Amino acid sequence: MTESKSIPIGGRSGECPFGPAPELYEAQKDDELHRVKVPSPLLGEFEAVVVTRYEDVKAALGNEQVRMGGSMPYQAGNLLSYDGADHTRLRRMLTGSFTTKRARELRPTIESIVESALDALEETGRGSDLVRVFSRPIPTQVICALLGVSYEDREEFQCRTEIMLNFEVSREEQMAEAAEMEAYLAGLVARQRERPGDNVLGNLVRDRGDEVTDSELVGIANMLLIAGHETVANTLSASVALLLRNPGQLAVVRDDPSAIEGAVEELLRYVAPATILPRQTAEDVRVRDQEIEEGQLILASVLAANREGEDLDRLDVRRPPQRHLTFGYGPHQCLGQQLARMELRVALPALLNRFPQLRLAVGEEELSYRTGALVFGVNALPVTW
Amino acid sequence: MRIEVDETRCEAIGNCAAAAPAVFDQNDDDGTVVLLAASPPEDERDQVGQAVRRCPTSAITLHEDAR
Numbered sequence: 001m002t003e004s005k006s007i008p009i010g011g012r013s014g015e016c017p018f019g020p021a022p023e024l025y026e027a028q029k030d031d032e033l034h035r036v037k038v039p040s041p042l043l044g045e046f047e048a049v050v051v052t053r054y055e056d057v058k059a060a061l062g063n064e065q066v067r068m069g070g071s072m073p074y075q076a077g078n079l080l081s082y083d084g085a086d087h088t089r090l091r092r093m094l095t096g097s098f099t100t101k102r103a104r105e106l107r108p109t110i111e112s113i114v115e116s117a118l119d120a121l122e123e124t125g126r127g128s129d130l131v132r133v134f135s136r137p138i139p140t141q142v143i144c145a146l147l148g149v150s151y152e153d154r155e156e157f158q159c160r161t162e163i164m165l166n167f168e169v170s171r172e173e174q175m176a177e178a179a180e181m182e183a184y185l186a187g188l189v190a191r192q193r194e195r196p197g198d199n200v201l202g203n204l205v206r207d208r209g210d211e212v213t214d215s216e217l218v219g220i221a222n223m224l225l226i227a228g229h230e231t232v233a234n235t236l237s238a239s240v241a242l243l244l245r246n247p248g249q250l251a252v253v254r255d256d257p258s259a260i261e262g263a264v265e266e267l268l269r270y271v272a273p274a275t276i277l278p279r280q281t282a283e284d285v286r287v288r289d290q291e292i293e294e295g296q297l298i299l300a301s302v303l304a305a306n307r308e309g310e311d312l313d314r315l316d317v318r319r320p321p322q323r324h325l326t327f328g329y330g331p332h333q334c335l336g337q338q339l340a341r342m343e344l345r346v347a348l349p350a351l352l353n354r355f356p357q358l359r360l361a362v363g364e365e366e367l368s369y370r371t372g373a374l375v376f377g378v379n380a381l382p383v384t385w
Numbered sequence: 386m387r388i389e390v391d392e393t394r395c396e397a398i399g400n401c402a403a404a405a406p407a408v409f410d411q412n413d414d415d416g417t418v419v420l421l422a423a424s425p426p427e428d429e430r431d432q433v434g435q436a437v438r439r440c441p442t443s444a445i446t447l448h449e450d451a452r
Contacts, residue, residue: 062442092397092415093415095396095397095415095416095417096397096411096412096413096414096415096416097416098397098399098416099397099399099402099411099413099416100399100400100402100403100406100411101399101402101410101411207414321435321438321439323438327441329441331396333396333398333441337398338398338399338403
């Protein structure tokens, strides 16, 4: 195995933050899998085998012996904390709530949430930060709807989420907020136990109330909040940033409803917010013709895999359907992907139609990107119209 | 054309139901695939092709026979 240098966990290029770090392209060209050192703010420095080719990432993520293992901290009810039969049990309780049909049924709710965000943007006025006023509230409110958070509680829920997921506040503050959120969710679960509503938690209580514990329900709610917020919010912001610098493509997204599905897939491919998916081998495994020993950490580079091929470093919303691994692959593939697609398909054209003259309120060089974070995006996006 | 679905592979992602809603649905209970039409009409061919390609676990096979 080729010994390689250190790559930052975000794995993005210094020159163009949307692109993969050069180390990832080098690894992709090499037939041999690279072992890398990864400095991580949360985990300290660790060593992992990085997988960058499309077929290799698929093979690794689809391999039964490639698991979450110890690659992430444990949290009851969070699907990423489980493997094998335990994982399947929990996941199967949720898949019925995340079908394509459910995403379609939620469309009117999403549309109304998007309209409110657009109203808020108009109210805060020219120069507003799209990230704070538009991109973050939309997925948060969708999750509120999914979890049955009452209307009175939604604003508070929003604020808590902001602080909880803000890596710029102190760790103590973050943890304090996370503890308060957990207490809130425990209350929410208790209310759903008493009177199950028509939402993910309520449906679980109603259909499988005696199979699932309260602590699992709280964990599920927390997971949906974390998994469904950062990813969608950052894809929204990054997509707007990309479209603003590609006005021809922006016009497609704004004006052509028949093109939106393909455009969203291309944006998902290109942005790849969950840049790197960590795993751990439960046994010795082979990827292509190479052995990875048991217990080894693996980093699957979704970003690099999505770029493997002719002309794929370019955004093109008119591109014929191009495969991508943005939602991962294998048993842990994104549960909420149909919902995520629906949110993007609704929010992006709505924004661009409400503000047809949308543009950056600052110079492009002033934008700062979350290249060091686990979920990539832009820190702030001041816009005007 | 004839469609074969391997239910043991189905992970309930739902790309098939999105691509070809006249041919595939998802079960309300756990979202796994429901084949609505094993031998759909020719005008569904494009949609079925998309469903086959977009299934993340390769659970759908398209046979060119009417058996």
